[in-house]
Amino acid sequence: MLAIEADALRRTYTSRTGWFRPHRTETEAVRGVTFEVAPGELFGLLGPNGAGKTTTIKMLNTLLLPTSGTARVFGHDVARDPVAVRRRIGYVFGGDRGLYDRLSALDNLRYFAELYGVEARGQKRRIAELLDLVGLTGRERERVEGYSRGMRQRLHIARGLLHHPDVLFLDEPSIGVDPVAARDLRRTVADLTAARTTVLLTTHYMAEADELCDRVAVIAGGRIRALGTPDSLKARVGDRDVLDIEVYGAGEDALERIRRIPGVRGVSVAERGTAQTLTVQTDRGTEPLAPVLAALDGVRIGRVAAREPSLEDAYIAIVEDAALPQRVEVTE
Known part of the structure; x- marks a missing residue:
């Protein structure tokens, strides 16, 4: 049985504007x-802000109806049997919400253990384990x-695991x-999958997804644009x-001048404090450095480095192509 099955999920929001002539x-x-997640898999859902990641997750965990x-989720329909789904899942979101600041971590976990219906005789042992x-x-x-x-985020993860979610x-x-805290979080997430917990992760950090995820899906404009292993997605830009x-x-x-250079893909x-990191993808073997530097005439330039394509480069290429009609490519 699959851990998660999403089939042609859609979510439409309706808003009204105007008073006398409402629109x-x-x-x-x-x-x-549409996608599937196997038991024990760590599946990444990547996409820019507004792409539909959080809406998708909220439909899967019964917070929104499709x-x-x-x-x-493990065979239980999120719309028809939401109570059974909630018994099988945990939900951890970024930020400071969801914890009681004036309580200790121990008291927070005791409180949520009661809410989650964790048996009293097993609470002490479970909290210590987490x-x-x-x-x-x-x-x-x-x-x-x-x-x-970082400590708050790790406590969030412990809270989400109190009731042994699948x-x-x-x-x-x-x-x-x-x-440093992000590294500790990645280690914690890796330990979860080692214990056979199925994890669906959304993140903006491509290195994090590359390190952790068995498979990733890139969503943009509310649609899945690519799905496969991190290596298979990187292979999409392997010729660059x-x-x-x-x-x-x-x-x-200056950026528009670079885009017009033959071979630039x-x-x-990316902003880096007072500096920017300009990333240029080109067809392999085109030797673009000289024309790119010429296009940056008048711009102060620091370090220049050539490297192999990463998952982030593949992600950028996929998102930039998202405006064009295309089918989902599945590569294992």
């Missing part, structure tokens, strides 16, 4: 999403208000977390070279 607007957030399509799993043993009697963001939904758990250029103040006009910019 009704429909927004289709999720447009026919407008059409079906979804099942505190050890997430690395909070010895800090459990401290108030949560004194916890770092499926754990992790919605951007490492958002706003420093690199990548340049990373540190620049200061590169404007849209993609251009993206």
Whole structure:
């Protein structure tokens, strides 16, 4: 039996504007999403803001009803049998919500254990196991208000696991977390899958998805644009070279000049404090450095490095192509 089955899921939101002449607007957030997750698999759902990731997760964990399509968790329909689904799942979201700051971690877990219906005689042992799993043993009697963001996120994961869920939904758990805490979170998530817990993870951090996920799906515009293993998605840009250029103040006009260079397949910019990292994808063997630097004439340039394509490069290419009509490609 599959852990998660999503079949042609759709979700449409309706809004009204105006008073005397009300106008009704429909927004289709999720447009026919289909995928499957096997028991014990760590499945990544990647996409830009507004792509439909969180809406999809909320339909799968019964917080939203699908407008059409079906979804099942271990055979239980999310619309027809939501209580059975909730018994099988845990939900962890990024941010500071969902915990009581003036209580200790131990008291938080005791409280949620009661809400989740964990048997009283097993609560002490279960809480101790989870505190050890997430690395909070010895800090459990401290108030949560004194916890770092990373410690809070690990406590969120412990809360979501109290009732032994078969499926754990992790919605951007490492958002706003420093690199050291993010590394600890990744270790905790890896331990979950080693214990055969099925995990559905959404994240904006491609290195995190590449390290953790057995398979990933890229969603953009409410549709699945690509689905497969991280290596299979990276193979989509295997015929490209990548340049990373540190620049200061590169404007849209400079980027447009680079896009017009023959052989350039993609251009993206990431802010890095006062600098920017300009990533240029080109057809392999085109030697683009000289024309790219010429296009950046007048822009201050720092470090320049060539490298092999990563999952992030594949993700950017997939998202940039999302505006074009295309079919879902499944590669294992």
